[in-house]
Amino acid sequence: MSKLRSAFREYLDELLLNGIEYLRQHGWLDQKTMGPNIKLIEPLILPYLGKQTPLPETVQGVIDRGALRGIASELLGNVLAAKAWYCVGQYSWRGQRIFTKDMDNPAPDEMIRSAAAHPQLESAICATRVGNHERARQLYEWAAQNYGFPEREIQIWESGKDKTHIVLWTDFSYRAYALLCLGRWAEALSTAERGEEYFRRDRHWKDKTYSPIVLYPIVQAVARYKLDPSPENRRKAIEMLSPQAVASRDHAGHLWALFYLYNLRALHPDLAQPQPDELPLEERVRQGAELCVKWMAEGG
Numbered sequence: 001m002s003k004l005r006s007a008f009r010e011y012l013d014e015l016l017l018n019g020i021e022y023l024r025q026h027g028w029l030d031q032k033t034m035g036p037n038i039k040l041i042e043p044l045i046l047p048y049l050g051k052q053t054p055l056p057e058t059v060q061g062v063i064d065r066g067a068l069r070g071i072a073s074e075l076l077g078n079v080l081a082a083k084a085w086y087c088v089g090q091y092s093w094r095g096q097r098i099f100t101k102d103m104d105n106p107a108p109d110e111m112i113r114s115a116a117a118h119p120q121l122e123s124a125i126c127a128t129r130v131g132n133h134e135r136a137r138q139l140y141e142w143a144a145q146n147y148g149f150p151e152r153e154i155q156i157w158e159s160g161k162d163k164t165h166i167v168l169w170t171d172f173s174y175r176a177y178a179l180l181c182l183g184r185w186a187e188a189l190s191t192a193e194r195g196e197e198y199f200r201r202d203r204h205w206k207d208k209t210y211s212p213i214v215l216y217p218i219v220q221a222v223a224r225y226k227l228d229p230s231p232e233n234r235r236k237a238i239e240m241l242s243p244q245a246v247a248s249r250d251h252a253g254h255l256w257a258l259f260y261l262y263n264l265r266a267l268h269p270d271l272a273q274p275q276p277d278e279l280p281l282e283e284r285v286r287q288g289a290e291l292c293v294k295w296m297a298e299g300g
Contacts, residue, residue, distance in 0.1 A: 004075065011251040012072045019069040019085070026058055035073060035081030036062060036088050045091050052095045063091050067122050070129065071259040082129075089126035090135065092119040097142045110153060114171055117146035121174055124181065125263045140178045147175035165198035166205070172198065173212030176219045177260065181267065189223035192216055209253030214246050215260060222264065222271070238274045241265055 004012070016034075023029035023036055030037040044059050054060070066089025073082035098116050124139035149157075149171065157168050172195025179188035196216045199205070205213075218240045225237035239245065241264060246257035265272035 008251055008254065009076075012076055012255075015072050015255075016069060016076070019065050022061060022065065026062075028062065030081075030084065033080040033084055034078065035069075035084035036066075038084055038087050041088055045088070045094075049091075049094050050096070052099060055094075062088050066090075066092065067126055067259055068255055070126065071255060071262060074262060075258065086126040086129040090123050090130065090132060092126070093123040093139060098146065110149070110167060110171070113146040117143045117171075117174065120146065121178055124178070125259065128181070128263055129266060137182065140181045144175050144178040144182065147171040147178065165201055169195045169199035169202070170212045171195075173215050173219075176223075177215050180219050180223055180264070183226075185223045185226040188219055189227065192219045192223065196220075207250075207253075209248045209250040209257070211253070211256050211260060214253075214257045218245065218261065218264065222268065225271070234271070237268075237271050241268065241271050 020029060020034055028037050028040050029035075041059070041062055045055065045063070048055055055063070066085045066087075070082045070085035070089055073079075073085055093116070095116075099112060120139045120143040124136045124143060127133070127136035127139065149168070154168065157165060172191055176188045176192035176195060179191060192215075195212075199213065199216070208214075221233075221237045221240035225233040241261065243258065243261065246254065246261050248254040248257065
């Protein structure tokens with residue numbers, strides 16, 4: 001990633017320090033990587049896979065820190081620590097498609113579905129980043145299902161008295177993202193377009209760093225390119241997979257956006273690492289300026 005803004009860099013450093021102190025406190029710090037010691041932590045998690053039984057609070061604390069410490073480590077160039085954090089992060093969800101108590105209900109309430117879908121999507125991304133693709137695919141499929149709506153529910157949300165559609169456009173955004181990760185391009189595009197329509201009706205919404213909002217143009221650009229790999233669509237997809245596409249001064253929102261973005265960059269390396277002449281103009285100018293500064297420094 002390009003040179004980080006100093007304030008954002010401080011935020012990342014503080015976030016990682018919090019994680020390191022937590023690991024050191026419980027004897028789980030790998031001194032070589034300064035990340036989680038997987039050999040010590042994973043055996044504490046595996047007996048709980050496929051179950052809804054709560055983990056010990058200390059172990060759950062490591063898992064809860066996994067996703068953001070993973071992307072923070074990656075941004076700062078510590079790949080080994082990033083993989084270790086992602087490895088524990090993939091266990092954010094350990095159960096089946098929905099919560100056990102609701103398994104007999106084919107379409108539980110939206111709040112129950114989305115409560116399951118959120119950790120499923122987070123786990124799927126972390127599993128992708130450590131190459132656990134079989135587990136990731138299952139989790140993406142569950143997340144896509146749980147973030148979906150029966151048409152009868154959509155009608156209920158559309159007719160709400162407050163006339164806001166945040167539930168619809170939030171869930172549709174994450175569903176579109178999960179579908180994109182599954183390679184279901186047409187479904188991802190149609191879902192993103194429909195969800196964005198609901199978002200545009202909520203004109204009062206001010207927080208543009210909220211992940212579902214940030215994801216809409218990214219998902220649509222990549223899906224359109226996969227459906228129609230024209231030069232124009234390729235340029236747009238490359239532009240939207242650039243880290244600059246999610247730049248923000250809200251540190252937490254920025255980091256979550258990068259968590260989602262870097263997963264897509266890993267899934268589509270041809271778009272994440274294009275030829276120099278395919279880069280957006282701003283990116284080419286930035287790279288040129290950085291090379292100039294480096295050359296001048298080396299030459300004194």
